[in-house]
Amino acid sequence: xxxxxxxxxxxxxxxxxxxxxxxxxxxxxxxxxxxxxxxxxxxxxxxxxxxxxxxxxxxxxxxxxxxxxxxxxxxxxxxxxxxxxxxxxxxxxxxxxxxxxxxxxxxxxxxxxxxxxxxxxxxxxxxxxxxxxxxxxxxxxxxxxxxxxxxxxxxxxxxxxxxxxxxxxxxxxxxxxxxxxxxxxxxxxxxxxxxxxxxxxxxxxxxxxxxxxxxxxxxxxxxxxxxxxxxxxxxxxxxxxxxxxxxxxxxxxxxxxxxxxxxxxxxxxxxxxxxxxxxxxxxxxxxxxxxxxxxxxxxxxxxxxxxxxxxxxxxxxxxxxxxxxxxxxxxxxxxxxxxxxxxxxxxxxxxxxxxxxxxxxxxxxxxxxxxxxxxxxxxxxxxxxxxxxxxxxxxxxxxxxxxxxxxxxxxxxxxxxxxxxxxxxxxxxxxxxxxxxxxxxxxxxxxxxxxxxxxxxxxxxxxxxxxxxxxxxxxxxxxxxxxxxxxxxxxxxxxxxxxxxxxxxxxxxxxxxxxxxxxxxxxxxxxxxxxxxxxxxxxxxxxxxxxxxxxxxxxxxxxxxxxxxxxxxxxxxxxxxxxxxxxxxxxxxxxxxxxxxxxxxxxxxxxxxxxxxxxxxxxxxxxxxxxxxxxxxxxxxxxxxxxxxxxxxxxxxxxxxxxxxxxxxxxxxxxxxxxxxxxxxxxxxxxxxxxxxxxxxxxxxxxxxxxx
Numbered sequence: 001x002x003x004x005x006x007x008x009x010x011x012x013x014x015x016x017x018x019x020x021x022x023x024x025x026x027x028x029x030x031x032x033x034x035x036x037x038x039x040x041x042x043x044x045x046x047x048x049x050x051x052x053x054x055x056x057x058x059x060x061x062x063x064x065x066x067x068x069x070x071x072x073x074x075x076x077x078x079x080x081x082x083x084x085x086x087x088x089x090x091x092x093x094x095x096x097x098x099x100x101x102x103x104x105x106x107x108x109x110x111x112x113x114x115x116x117x118x119x120x121x122x123x124x125x126x127x128x129x130x131x132x133x134x135x136x137x138x139x140x141x142x143x144x145x146x147x148x149x150x151x152x153x154x155x156x157x158x159x160x161x162x163x164x165x166x167x168x169x170x171x172x173x174x175x176x177x178x179x180x181x182x183x184x185x186x187x188x189x190x191x192x193x194x195x196x197x198x199x200x201x202x203x204x205x206x207x208x209x210x211x212x213x214x215x216x217x218x219x220x221x222x223x224x225x226x227x228x229x230x231x232x233x234x235x236x237x238x239x240x241x242x243x244x245x246x247x248x249x250x251x252x253x254x255x256x257x258x259x260x261x262x263x264x265x266x267x268x269x270x271x272x273x274x275x276x277x278x279x280x281x282x283x284x285x286x287x288x289x290x291x292x293x294x295x296x297x298x299x300x301x302x303x304x305x306x307x308x309x310x311x312x313x314x315x316x317x318x319x320x321x322x323x324x325x326x327x328x329x330x331x332x333x334x335x336x337x338x339x340x341x342x343x344x345x346x347x348x349x350x351x352x353x354x355x356x357x358x359x360x361x362x363x364x365x366x367x368x369x370x371x372x373x374x375x376x377x378x379x380x381x382x383x384x385x386x387x388x389x390x391x392x393x394x395x396x397x398x399x400x401x402x403x404x405x406x407x408x409x410x411x412x413x414x415x416x417x418x419x420x421x422x423x424x425x426x427x428x429x430x431x432x433x434x435x436x437x438x439x440x441x442x443x444x445x446x447x448x449x450x451x452x453x454x455x456x457x458x459x460x461x462x463x464x465x466x467x468x469x470x471x472x473x474x475x476x477x478x479x480x481x482x483x484x485x486x487x488x489x490x491x492x493x494x495x496x497x498x499x500x501x502x503x504x505x506x507x508x509x510x511x512x513x514x515x516x517x518x519x520x521x522x523x524x525x526x527x528x529x530x531x532x533x534x535x536x537x538x539x540x541x542x543x544x545x546x547x548x549x550x551x552x553x554x555x556x557x558x559x560x561x562x563x564x565x566x567x568x569x570x571x572x573x574x575x576x577x578x579x580x581x582x583x584x585x586x587x588x589x590x591x592x593x594x595x596x597x598x599x600x601x602x603x604x605x606x607x608x609x610x611x612x613x614x615x616x617x618x619x620x621x622x623x624x625x626x627x628x629x630x631x632x633x634x635x636x637x638x639x640x641x642x643x644x645x646x647x648x649x650x651x652x653x654x655x656x657x658x659x660x661x662x663x664x665x666x667x668x669x670x671x672x673x674x675x676x677x678x679x680x681x682x683x684x685x686x687x688x689x690x691x692x693x694x695x696x697x698x699x700x701x702x703x704x705x706x707x708x
Contacts, residue, residue, distance in 0.1 A: 019035075019036045019037060019677070020676055021073055021074050021075065021676060022035070022071070022674040022676045023072055023074045023120050024072070024119075024120070025070055025072070025116075025117035025118065025176075025177045025247060026070060026117070026312065026630070026672060027632070027674075029179060029249065029250040029251075029315075030249055030250070030251075030438075031249040031313065031314050031315065031435065032314060032316070032437060032438045032439075032633075033435070033437030033438070033445075033630055033631060033632050033633060033672065034437060034438065034439055034440070034632075034633050034634070034635075035633075035634045035635065035675045035676075036634075036635045037634055037635060037675055037676075037677055037682050038636040039677070039681070039682035039706070040634065040636045040638055040651075040684070041637055041638070042638065042653050042660055044706060045638055045651045045660050045661045046660060046661045047706055047707060048651070048684070048704045048705065048706060049704065049705070049707055050663075050702060050703070050704060051093075051681075051683060051703045051704060051705040052093075052095030052702075052703050053095065053666070053700055053702050053703075054090055054095040054097070054700065054701045054702075055699055055700055056080070056082040056083065056086075056088065056699045056700070057082060057083075057084075057699055058082040058083040058085075058086065058699055059083045059689075059691075059697045059698055059699040060691070060697050063690070063691055063694075063696050063697045064496070065083035065084065065689065065691050066083065066114055066670060066689040066690065066691040066692060067080075067081065067082070067083050067670075067671060067687040067688070067689025067698070067701075068114045068115065068116045068175075068433075068628075068629070068670055068671050068687070069081045069115055069117055069118075069671055069687050069689075070116060070117045070630075070671055070672040070673075071117075071118075071674050071685060071701065073092050073676035074120050076091065076093060076678045077089050077090070077091065077092055077098065077142070078091075078092040078701075079118050079120070079129055079142070080118075080687065080701060081115040081131070081133075083697065083698075083699055084111065085103065085111045085114075085115055085134075086101060086102045086103070087100070087103075087118070087129065087138075087145070088100045088101075090701075092678050092685075093678040093679065093681070093683075098145075099145035100145065101140055101145045103133055103134075103136065106147070106156065109134075109136050109156060110135075110136070110516070111133050111134055112133070112134040112173060112517055112518070112522075112523075113133065113134060113175050113190065114175050115131070115132070115133055115175060116175055116176045116177070116247075116433070116671075117177040117247075118130065118177055119131075119178060119180055119185060121185075122142075127141070127142035127143060128148060128208065129141075129142045130177070130185055130208065131177075132159070132175075132177070132187075133173075133174070135158060135174065136156050136157065136158060136159065137152070137156065137157040137159055137174060137185075137187070137206070137211070138155055138156045139151035139155055139156075139208070139211065140155070150209070150210065151209070151211040152211030153211075156211075157211040159172060159174055159187070159189060160172055160199075161213075162204065162216065163199060163200055164200065164216075164218070164236070165200070167199035167200075168525070169523070169524075169526035169527075170192060170198060170199045170240070170525075170526055171192040171196075171198070171199070171517070171523060171524075172191055172199050173189065173190045173522070174187065174190065175190045176188065176246055176247045177247065178247075178248065179247070179248040180208060181250055181252065181255070181257065181288040181289070183207060183208050184205045184206070184208065184214055184288065184289075185206045185207075185208050186203065186205045186248060186250075186257050186259075186288065187204050187205070187206060188201070188203060188243060188245055188246070188247070188259070189201065189245065190243070190245040191241055191243050191245070191265065192240065192265060192522055193263070193265050193266070193267045193306065194265065194266060194267070194477075194478060194481045194570070195266045195460065195478065195567040195569075195570050196477065196478040196524065196526070197240065197526055198240025198241050198265035198266075199240050200218070200219065200220050200236065200239070200240050200241075200242070200243075201219045201220070201241050201242045201243020201245075201261065202218050202219055202243075203216070203217040203219060203244055203259055203284075203286070204216045205291060215290055215291035216291060217259075217284070217292075217293070218236065219242040219279045219280070219284075220236045220240075220280075221236065221278070221279070226278075226293060227279055229275075230275045230277055230278040231273060231277060231278075232272070232273060232275060235273055238272075239264055239265065239273050240264070241263055241264040241267075242261050242262065242264050242277070242279055242280035243261060244260060244262075245262055246260055246262075246308075246311050246312055246435070247312040247435075249312050249313045249314065249315050249328065250288065250315075251326075251342060255287060255288045255289055256287065256288060256294055256342070257285070257286050257287075257288040258283060258284070258285055258286075258312075258313045258315070258328055259283070259284045259285075260282075260283050260309035260311070260312060260313055260330060261279055261280055261281060261282050261283075261284065261309060262280070262281065262308030262309065263281055263303035263306055263307065263308050264277050264280040266567060267304075267305075267306040268305070268306065268416045268455065268457065268569070269361060269363075269364060269416070269457070269567060269568070269569045270303075270304060270364065271361075271362070271363030271364050272363075272566060272567070273302070274302070274365050276298070276301045276367060277301070277303070278296070279298075280298075280300075280303060281299050281300040281301075281303050281307060281309065282296045282297060282298045282299070282309075283296065283297050283309065283328070283330050283338075284296040285328075285342075285345060294345075295344065296345070297338070297340060297345055298371075299332060299338065299371065300370060301369070301370060302365075302366065302367040304359065304364070304366060304415050304416055305413070305416070305423060305455075306333075307332070307333050308333065309332065309333075310331070310333050310428075310429055310430070310431050310432050310433055311432070311433055313328045313329060314328070314329045314331075314435075314437075314438045315327075315328055315342065315438075316328070316329055316438040316442055316444070316598060317442065318339070318348065318442040318598045318599045319442065320348055320599065325341060325342075326342040327339050327340060327341060327342055328342045329436070329438070329598060331431035331435065331444075331446050332429075332430060332431060333425060333427070333428070333429045334412070334430050335378040335380025335381075335382065335425050335430035335431065335448060336372065336373055336378050336379075336430075337436075337444060337596060338351070338373050339373075339598055339601075349373055349374060349375040349601050351371050351372065351373050351374065352371070353369040353370065354370060354371075354372055355368060355369055356368065356412070356413035356414075357411065357413065357415060359415035360415075360417070361416065361417070361418075361457060361568075362568050362569075363568060364415070366413075366415045370412075375601035376596050376598075376602070376603070377601075379430070379431075379446055379448050379594045379606075380425040380429070380448045380450055381424070381425070381450060382424075383410060383411070383424075384422050384424040384586065385410070386401075386404070388587055389401055389404060389586060389587070390579055390583070390585055390586055390587055391587065392581075392583060392620075395580060396579035396580055396581065396583070399579060399580050400579055403454075403577075403585075406420065407420040407421070407422055407454065408420060408421055408422070410422040410424060416455050416457045417456075417457060418457050418458065419456075420454050420456045421454070421455045421456075422452055422453075422454060422577070423454070424452045424453070424586075425448070425450060425451065426449060426451040426576065427453050427574055428449055428451070428628070429448060429449045430448055430449060431447075431448060432449060432627075432628055433628070434447060434627075434628060434629040434630030434671075435630045435672075436630065436631075437631045437632060437633040437639070439633050439654070441599075442597065442598045442599045443595055443596065443597050443598065444595070445593065445596075445631050445633055445639055445654075446593075446594050447591065447594075447641060447643055448593075448594060449590070449626050449627060450584075450586070450589055450590050450591065450592065450624070451576055451577075451584055451586075451590060452576075452577040452584070452585055453574065453575060453577060454575050455571055455575075457569045457570070457572075458476070458485065458569065458571070458572055459568060459569060460476050460569060460570050461473040470534060470538070471534035471535045471536070471537045471539070472538050474531055474534055474535050474538075475538050475539070476570055477567065477570055478524060478527075479535070480570055480571075480572060480573065481570055481571050481572075481573060481574070482495045482521075482573065482574070483495055483496075483498050483573070484572060484573040485572050485573075487539075490573055490574060490575075495521075498539060501539055502539070502540040502541070505540075507536045507540055510535070510536045510539060511532050511533070511536055514532045514536075515532065583615075584626075588608070588621075588623035588624060589608045589623060589624040590625055590626060591608065591610050591623075591624030591625045591644060592606055592608055592609055592624055593607050593608075593609040593639070593652065593657065595654075595657060604657075605656060605657035607657040607658075607659070608622045608623060608624035609625070609627055609641065609643065610622070610624050610625035610627060610644025610645060610646045610648070611623060611624070611625065611644075612646070624644075625644045625646055626644075626693055627643035627644045627645070628643055628670040628692055628693075629641070629643040629669060629671045629672050629673075630643070630672040631643075632672065632673045632674070632684070634654075634675060637653065637654045638651050638652065638654055639651065639654050640675065640684050641673070642665065642669025642670070642671065642688075643669065644668070645668055645692075645693055645695055647664060647666075647667060647688075647690070647695070648662045648663060648664055648665060649662065649673065649684070649686050649702075650662040665686065665688045665698075665700075665702060666688050666698050666702065667688040667689060667691075667696055667697060667698025667699075667700065668688065668689075668690040668692070668695045668698075669686040669687060669689075670689060670690065670692050671687040671689065673685060673686045681705050681706070681708070682706070683703045683704065685701055685702065685703040685704075686701070686702055687700075688700040688702055
């Protein structure tokens with residue numbers, strides 16, 4: 001542990017002022033991404049230069065690591081995380097490291113997944129950074145970086161506890177920070193989404209001081225709770241998901257916390273969860289003190305498309321019907337913005353339930369309607385027709401057209417199918433986890449992906465075969481969704497190929513990975529030793545057959561049936577639809593930045609975000625690119641955003657959307673920037689971790705400012 005304790009750390013909070021800080025994930029409790037700083041303006045932003053660069057270390061040499069962290073800055077100290085999930089503190093004016101904490105130094109604590117941000121809490125001299133990785137929540141002294149022994153067990157809490165059932169062998173990670181209300185830390189988590197058993201996504205509040213659980217809201221209702229009848233009987237005992245993995249927004253004055261939930265598992269077949277499935281895919285307003293439901297709205301009924309709510313909602317005040325209304329706005333993967341009265345949950349703009357197609361998969365029953373807002377208009381295209389197919393080259397058009405002819409014709413909410421269902425916008429939006437920004441005028445700024453993906457469903461086992469009798473059957477059920485039935489993996493998703501794995505790994509290595517997980521791969525500790533051995537045999541040698549594998553741990557439906565053995569389908573992987581040269585299969589734009597006036601529901605402007613330099617060099621107008629990470633908007637009239645795959649940080653004019661400045665980064669900035677001030681100098685900092693969609697990994701944080 002390195003500790004350098006400059007006098008700057010001991011300055012009282014009022015010396016630098018709240019406006020100078022970026023002390024909360026995404027800027028504030030309202031998730032506004034907004035800063036009141038004004039030093040940087042459209043007139044001077046072109047003069048920005050690199051103020052400092054911090055090399056955190058820990059990047060993966062195979063380009064599978066990322067940094068998705070939106071750092072915090074409090075009284076001149078910046079807190080962030082490394083690609084390998086260490087926590088550090090820097091002098092925010094110079095980038096000099098003050099201390100570092102490695103959770104791997106704690107016996108029994110593991111590291112996995114990604115980290116998107118942190119929580120800062122203070123009560124007088126007691127100043128804490130709350131930080132989660134894998135399934136552990138840590139409380140550290142903000143000055144020294146030491147764990148606070150009175151919190152949880154010697155400074156840490158195991159988030160696999162207190163969920164109402166045993167989830168010890170299941171995937172659970174905390175990737176996004178919770179939100180603080182008084183002395184409570186309200187937490188969500190990331191869970192498994194495939195056919196394998198998944199933990200329930202209940203929302204929990206912990207004491208910031210002690211780590212003790214204070215309340216829990218069951219997102220998969222139990223008997224006697226609201227929404228129980230929207231699931232099969234006793235679904236809470238075996239269905240997982242319906243979790244908040246994206247973060248929260250808090251109305252501190254009203255004591256309301258707004259919680260956006262994801263789909264129930266399995267994402268693409270719900271025959272064992274027939275019904276509307278409240279509180280999956282909902283925005284839930286809870287009493288932050290008690291966890292009691294105030295109101296909720298469900299965006300997707302009985303989700304079959306992985307249409308999780310992808311980002312925290314934004315709390316914003318708008319003018320509607322001649323009055324100022326405190327509202328909450330939620331962006332979606334489908335490219336819509338839903339706006340509600342914050343107190344009552346009543347829609348600000350009209351909604352309608354639209355009829356949608358039925359499913360023809362065995363045991364499935366798609367919900368007959370889905371809700372859509374009449375205003376604002378979607379910020380991503382909604383229908384993929386022949387006219388939207390790429391015409392970049394005749395060869396690309398022909399190749400894409402041939403596949404288009406074999407897929408089911410696209411329509412929104414077309415259920416998953418064996419023939420292939422087009423998901424458009426794709427699995428990563430529309431909006432993604434970077435979320436949207438809002439300003440005091442009631443304008444929402446959101447970056448959007450415009451990508452088509454293709455979903456193919458396949459049976460998990462051969463007809464007449466006994467469930468989970470072979471390593472092939474288990475692999476198809478729990479591994480194929482990421483690695484593919486062909487084992488080729490998915491570079492864009494940081495999923496390695498398993499082709500030739502027998503030449504790289506020994507059986508003991510694969511057994512260990514199945515038990516513990518690694519990187520983005522969750523642990524499959526719910527499998528029995530026999531089941532793991534069958535998978536190893538399938539991967540490292542001829543397909544294994546023989547005696548049926550025993551049930552994993554009776555996490556199945558009532559009657560003891562193993563969940564794995566009752567799911568008849570899996571999907572073949574998360575596949576972006578690309579042409580022969582790796583470009584999107586549709587016409588541009590492929591990434592956009594949008595400004596939507598939530599007072600009227602009308603657009604102020606829309607521009608492309610990012611470019612493919614080689615296409616620009618050929619005379620193609622900027623196309624935009626797939627993008628991850630959100631915008632920051634400032635009182636100085638600017639929007640700062642990285643996010644694009646071309647590895648630039650950009651500044652846009654908040655009023656017009658005109659690009660004013662850009663700077664090349666050491667690696668793509670798939671994160672949300674932060675802006676802050678030290679000694680009167682405004683900085684913009686971005687984590688440059690790369691590592692997504694086939695781009696190189698990096699380890700840098702880069703801060704920009706005007707010349708001194």
